[in-house]
Structures are given as C-alpha cells and as structure tokens.
Amino acid sequence: MIQEVIVVEGRDDESAVKCAVEAQTIATHGFGIRKSTFALIEKAYQTTGIIIFTDPDHAGESIRKRLSERFPDAKHAYLSREEAKKDGDIGIENASADTIREALKKVRCISRETKVTFSKQDLFDYGLCGAADAAARRDYIGKKLGIGYGNTKVFLSRLNHYGISREEFEEAWTSSIHQIPFEK
Known part of the structure; x- marks a missing residue:
C-alpha cells in the first residue's frame, strides 16, 4: 500500500x-x-x-x-x-x-536546495535541445527518469530540482541509445 x-x-x-x-x-x-x-x-x-x-x-x-x-x-x-x-x-x-x-x-x-548539475549546454550535447527530434528524446529520457516530458526549460529545471545525478542520467541515456536514434 x-x-x-x-x-x-x-x-x-x-x-x-x-x-x-x-x-x-x-x-x-x-x-x-x-x-x-x-x-x-x-x-x-x-x-x-x-x-x-x-x-x-x-x-x-x-x-x-x-x-x-x-x-x-x-x-x-x-x-x-x-x-x-x-x-x-x-x-x-x-x-x-x-x-x-x-x-x-x-x-x-x-529538492529545496537546487543543485545545478545540468546546464543547457548538456541538453545540447545530448541532443535534448536544438535537434530535430529533441522533443522525442526528452520525452523518452523523462519517462526513464520518472520526471515526465517538458520543453527544454522545464526539462532542465526538473533535472536540477529533482536532484537527478550524472550517474542516474547517464544510466537512462545509455539504456535509451538503442530505443531512439541518438547522435551524440
């Protein structure tokens, strides 16, 4: 329960x-x-x-x-x-x-104390913004991390406000590589 x-x-x-x-x-x-x-x-x-x-x-x-x-x-x-x-x-x-x-x-x-682990540059580097299929990528990674879909600004905010670690992000990213055609 x-x-x-x-x-x-x-x-x-x-x-x-x-x-x-x-x-x-x-x-x-x-x-x-x-x-x-x-x-x-x-x-x-x-x-x-x-x-x-x-x-x-x-x-x-x-x-x-x-x-x-x-x-x-x-x-x-x-x-x-x-x-x-x-x-x-x-x-x-x-x-x-x-x-x-x-x-x-x-x-x-x-998290009450927002730790800025991720930047907009990280989203660019992973094709989560500025790419033709960035929205689909954010949707997929958001689902894997349990933070839902968001536009670039919302997604970045959730990554930092929910305390997602680099390791957790990398694990979601790695498990997603074969699901969506990523180009890093």
Missing part, C-alpha cells in the same frame, strides 16, 4: 489509480479546486504526505504547478503523453495498471 495520498484530476483517474495500486486518492475535479478539496489535500499533506499525479497535458501541468506552489514538499509522479493517450484523449485514466504502478515507483521530490 502506498502511504501518501495520490492527488489526481478526476474520478476516472481515481478509478485507474485504485485499480493499479492500493492507495487513498483525492480528485481536484479540474483547475477550479474547491476550498473543501484544498482542505482535504492540506490534511493529507500534513499527515501522510501527497503525491501529485496529474495528466501529462497543459491543464494537468497547470494544476501540478498550482498544487506545487501550495504544497512544496509534495512528491510527484509522471506519465508520458504516449502512456496516457487513448483515442486522442490524454489522461491518467487511459494508462494501463502496469504503467501507473511504474510511474508511482519513480516518484520524485523537489
């Missing part, structure tokens, strides 16, 4: 998570989060902790950002768009139980 309460966007997301793992969930019901829902999340945050697990789309990222500002020590879980897509719809509810379990195994905490 997962000890933290998993915060998702909707009831279908709650159902998908509960089919995958034994855990308590709270649904925000979109961006217009009610005071009573914030109170529930606050109580969970103060007692067991929370894992923010929103959809990998613009609305989900907006909700994640809003929750992160209010609950800075929350943990984060991510799915790639590919893992959460079904019939053109993107959402946690579309992911398989195995994919949800895997994402929850890779939960990350934002």
